[in-house]
Each structure stands twice: as C-alpha cells, then as structure tokens.
Amino acid sequence: MIRTAILGYGRNGSTMHAGAIEKLPGFTMAAVCDIDAEARQKAADRFGCPVYADYREMLARGDLDLVVIVTRSSQHAPMAVDALNAGKNVMVTKPWALNEPQALEMIAAAQRNKRLLLPWLPARTACDLIRLKELVSSGAIGRVFQIRRSEYSFGLRSDWQTLREFGGGYLLNWGPHLVDQPLQLAGSPVRSVSAHMKQLNNPGDAEDMFYAVMTTADGTIVIAEWSMAEGGLPGWLIQGDRGTIRVTGEKIEIWRVSLPAVIGEKEYRQKPVVEYSVEELDAVNEYGESTLFGDTAVMYRAAAAALAGEKPFLVPTAGALELTRVLDAIREAAQSGAAVAVS
Ligand SMILES: NC(=O)c1ccc[n+]([C@@H]2O[C@H](COP(=O)([O-])OP(=O)(O)OC[C@H]3O[C@@H](n4cnc5c(N)ncnc54)[C@H](O)[C@@H]3O)[C@@H](O)[C@H]2O)c1
Structure with a gap:
C-alpha cells in the first residue's frame, strides 16, 4: 500500500x-x-x-x-x-x-x-494524443509539417487563476496540456517561439488568451492556443504532405492523399486521389472518467510502478523541465514581441 x-x-x-x-x-x-x-x-x-x-x-x-x-x-x-x-x-x-x-x-x-x-502531465496519456501518435508514426498523412492544437471557450473565471501572484493565467493553466501535447506529437525539441498573450474578459492581471507558434529542430511548425471564440477551430489540425487529420471532440477525421511520385504536366492537371475515413475515440477509462485530457488511473499506476522501482515514471523530470523552458519562452516572446530562441 x-x-x-x-x-x-x-x-x-x-x-x-x-x-x-x-x-x-x-x-x-x-x-x-x-x-x-x-x-x-x-x-x-x-x-x-x-x-x-x-x-x-x-x-x-x-x-x-x-x-x-x-x-x-x-x-x-x-x-x-x-x-x-x-x-x-x-x-x-x-x-x-x-x-x-x-x-x-x-x-x-x-x-x-x-x-x-x-x-x-496527464495530457500525455490523453486518448486523442495516443491515437494521433499511432496515425502519424504509421505515415497515414505523410511527413507532418504543421500541428495546430486549439481550445476555445468564453468560459469566464474570477478566482486566483486570474491573478499572477498565485501563478494564474491561461498559459500556466492550459499550457501544460495544449503546448505539451502537440510537442509530444511532433517529437522534436522546440528551437524558436513567437507568441501573443492577452487579457480579454477575465478580471485580475493575468492573460486569458495565448497563441504560440513554435518551430522544432526538424522544422515542424507547432501552433498552440487557448482563445475565446464560438464555433472555433477543431481541437487538432495536423497537416502532412500526404494528408490531413482533424480532431473535433472524440471524432478523428483523416484525409489520405495519393500523389504521383513525379509531378509533370500531365499529373499537374489531375486531381489528387483523396481517401476519407472517420473514427470515434473511446474517451472513457475503466472508472468512467473522460480521458480527453489524460487518464488519472494511468498516471497513478505509473507513479506506483516508479515508487516500486519497476520502471521510470512516464513523465521524466527532464521532459517536464523542457516544457517549462518552452512556456517561459512563450511568455518572453509575448512580452517582448520578438521571436525567442530555445536551446
Ligand atoms: N487536469 C489537471 O491536471 C488539473 C485540473 C485542474 C486543476 N489542476 C491544478 O490543480 C491546482 C489546484 O487547482 P484547483 O482548481 O483545485 O484550486 P483550488 O483553489 O480549488 O484548490 C487549492 C486548495 O489548496 C488549498 N491551500 C491553499 N494554500 C494552502 C496551504 N498553505 N496549505 C494547504 N492547503 C492550501 C486551498 O484551500 C484549496 O483548497 C492548480 O495548480 C491547477 O493548475 C490540474
């Protein structure tokens, strides 16, 4: 025990x-x-x-x-x-x-x-991220060049999360989900960041909106945002050179595009062949909890295994530190208005 x-x-x-x-x-x-x-x-x-x-x-x-x-x-x-x-x-x-x-x-x-x-960092165990990793690594949409992770809501709050002195603000609150997840999918470290943060509706002195554009070492563009809108973008939009994945709630839509190996005059005039499929995620764990932002049971079992010395915890401290550096860079980029390098 x-x-x-x-x-x-x-x-x-x-x-x-x-x-x-x-x-x-x-x-x-x-x-x-x-x-x-x-x-x-x-x-x-x-x-x-x-x-x-x-x-x-x-x-x-x-x-x-x-x-x-x-x-x-x-x-x-x-x-x-x-x-x-x-x-x-x-x-x-x-x-x-x-x-x-x-x-x-x-x-x-x-x-x-x-x-x-x-x-x-429970969002690393989220059911959508796990399935997206499988799809991307299987080459379903070719080489991924852009990943966009978005959440939109007019959800207002007036508690300590709106105050900087308590570590409030949506970057620290939502960044560990929305910035970390697409970076986990990209699988390549961030090298530069441009960002915006705004305080739109909530009281206090902390931002209630952030938008970050990150470029990874392998050149993938990663966009992460918490923003305010009705009818906004899907939660995920992943673009590859042979297709697109769009995730809305528990629905994953996949467009696989077949292109000719060489694009000459004849191929240029042809429409690419597009295969569409859709799947529904099973977003509930054995305890009936939503796993869209992570699976608590998986996290605690991983903690038990780490405490027993059976295997390292599924979130290494080095990985959490890397995320903290990226969040720091997003804040700095938003405040300075200039791109920030991350080493
Ligand atoms: N999915 C997630 O992983 C997830 C979801 C929600 C919140 N959180 C995190 O959990 C943290 C708490 O959020 P919350 O919404 O539960 O806030 P909360 O204000 O409801 O809870 C914080 C609790 O800490 C207590 N507290 C404050 N000072 C204390 C002290 N000195 N000693 C002992 N207790 C003290 C408060 O009385 C309060 O009960 C936040 O940092 C938030 O980011 C994580």
Missing part, C-alpha cells in the same frame, strides 16, 4: 486525485492537508485519515510514501522542495513550476534527498 497524502484538497485535489487514491488498489489516503477547515472536514469524513492545517506538520510524519501537491500554482515548487527535503516522494500537479529556476530547484532537491519527483 502506498501511503499517500494530498496537500491542497480543493476542486482538483478532492476530485481527480482523491478519486484515484480512493479507487485504485495499492493506494491508501494517509493524510490530507488544507488551510480551509471545511475542506479538512470533508476529507476526514470521506477517508477517516488525519487532517492538517499546517503542511509542515504533515510532512514531519515519518510514514508517508507519497505527497501529492495540488495547491495554487505559485505554491507547487516551494512546497515540493519542502516535501523533498522532508524525505518524501512527491507528485506535483501542473504547472509543476512557475519558471525554469523553480523547476531546477525541485530537481536539485529530489537529487539531494534521493527521492522521486513525479511531474503531473
């Missing part, structure tokens, strides 16, 4: 994470910490475990195998460093850090204390 503690029993901690710990054999809830008395009471009623208002008191316990950090974004890295220094293995929700220096601090603390640091 992995004796697990949740630090931050709010909207996400009490649902996605507490739900996984509750359902998955191999995990048991050993402690919950939240500064909010009502949240503590709910956790105590649900799990019958000790609850804490002060996370340092919880970290002083010697019997915790894993601490899951689900507090506000600005608290993740400092709390993770404290937990690692207290000798705990740590899983940190996204965004695991506000910037590269914070990420490096966590990695150094994990190495120093010989403990595992598990970055929570």
Whole structure:
C-alpha cells in the first residue's frame, strides 16, 4: 500500500486525485492537508485519515510514501522542495513550476534527498494524443509539417487563476496540456517561439488568451492556443504532405492523399486521389472518467510502478523541465514581441 497524502484538497485535489487514491488498489489516503477547515472536514469524513492545517506538520510524519501537491500554482515548487527535503516522494500537479529556476530547484532537491519527483502531465496519456501518435508514426498523412492544437471557450473565471501572484493565467493553466501535447506529437525539441498573450474578459492581471507558434529542430511548425471564440477551430489540425487529420471532440477525421511520385504536366492537371475515413475515440477509462485530457488511473499506476522501482515514471523530470523552458519562452516572446530562441 502506498501511503499517500494530498496537500491542497480543493476542486482538483478532492476530485481527480482523491478519486484515484480512493479507487485504485495499492493506494491508501494517509493524510490530507488544507488551510480551509471545511475542506479538512470533508476529507476526514470521506477517508477517516488525519487532517492538517499546517503542511509542515504533515510532512514531519515519518510514514508517508507519497505527497501529492495540488495547491495554487505559485505554491507547487516551494512546497515540493519542502516535501523533498522532508524525505518524501512527491507528485506535483501542473504547472509543476512557475519558471525554469523553480523547476531546477525541485530537481536539485529530489537529487539531494534521493527521492522521486513525479511531474503531473496527464495530457500525455490523453486518448486523442495516443491515437494521433499511432496515425502519424504509421505515415497515414505523410511527413507532418504543421500541428495546430486549439481550445476555445468564453468560459469566464474570477478566482486566483486570474491573478499572477498565485501563478494564474491561461498559459500556466492550459499550457501544460495544449503546448505539451502537440510537442509530444511532433517529437522534436522546440528551437524558436513567437507568441501573443492577452487579457480579454477575465478580471485580475493575468492573460486569458495565448497563441504560440513554435518551430522544432526538424522544422515542424507547432501552433498552440487557448482563445475565446464560438464555433472555433477543431481541437487538432495536423497537416502532412500526404494528408490531413482533424480532431473535433472524440471524432478523428483523416484525409489520405495519393500523389504521383513525379509531378509533370500531365499529373499537374489531375486531381489528387483523396481517401476519407472517420473514427470515434473511446474517451472513457475503466472508472468512467473522460480521458480527453489524460487518464488519472494511468498516471497513478505509473507513479506506483516508479515508487516500486519497476520502471521510470512516464513523465521524466527532464521532459517536464523542457516544457517549462518552452512556456517561459512563450511568455518572453509575448512580452517582448520578438521571436525567442530555445536551446
Ligand atoms: N487536469 C489537471 O491536471 C488539473 C485540473 C485542474 C486543476 N489542476 C491544478 O490543480 C491546482 C489546484 O487547482 P484547483 O482548481 O483545485 O484550486 P483550488 O483553489 O480549488 O484548490 C487549492 C486548495 O489548496 C488549498 N491551500 C491553499 N494554500 C494552502 C496551504 N498553505 N496549505 C494547504 N492547503 C492550501 C486551498 O484551500 C484549496 O483548497 C492548480 O495548480 C491547477 O493548475 C490540474
């Protein structure tokens, strides 16, 4: 049994994470910490475990195998460093850090204390990304030259996610899904970034829209955006030199284009042969949860395997650090109005 503690029993901690710990054999809830008395009471009623208002008191316990950090974004890295220094293995929700220096601090603390640091990037286990990787690597649409990942909504909010001092803003909130996923599909590191960020409707001082154009080492153009629109673009648009893939919700449409090897006068006048197919994703896991933005059960099973020393966690810290560098570059590019190189 992995004796697990949740630090931050709010909207996400009490649902996605507490739900996984509750359902998955191999995990048991050993402690919950939240500064909010009502949240503590709910956790105590649900799990019958000790609850804490002060996370340092919880970290002083010697019997915790894993601490899951689900507090506000600005608290993740400092709390993770404290937990690692207290000798705990740590899983940190996204965004695991506000910037590269914070990420490096966590990695150094994990190495120093010989403990595992598990970055929570569930979107890497999303059912659409998994299927798209299969399609692209099978050559279904030829050589991919552009990947566009978009989410649009007029969904408004007025909580801490609109304030920079708490690590709010849509880049840190949605970037770990929308920037990371197309880069995972591209499979080549980012070399340069141009970007825009705007604050359109939400209160506070953080952006509620971002648009980033990234170029990878192999020349693929990757566009990631969270924006406001009704009837916007599909979630994914993937363009290859022999076809196109469009993903809308759980529907994947594929256009495979046959072109002649040599394009002379005769071929130039012919219409290319286009084969169209459509498939529906099975976007629900064994616990009835949507897996469009990641599979919680897969993430927790991967954490269990990593804690048992069976295999490395499916999100390596080096990969999470690379994403943080890209998010930093997007912010810098948006603020400066100039392209930013990523090494
Ligand atoms: N799909 C995902 O992976 C996903 C989805 C939603 C949210 N998140 C992430 O989860 C984090 C939390 O988001 P949320 O919507 O649950 O926020 P929230 O405000 O509902 O929850 C944060 C909780 O932390 C508690 N807290 C604050 N300071 C604390 C302290 N010092 N000690 C103990 N507890 C403290 C708050 O009382 C609150 O209950 C965010 O960083 C967000 O990015 C991830």
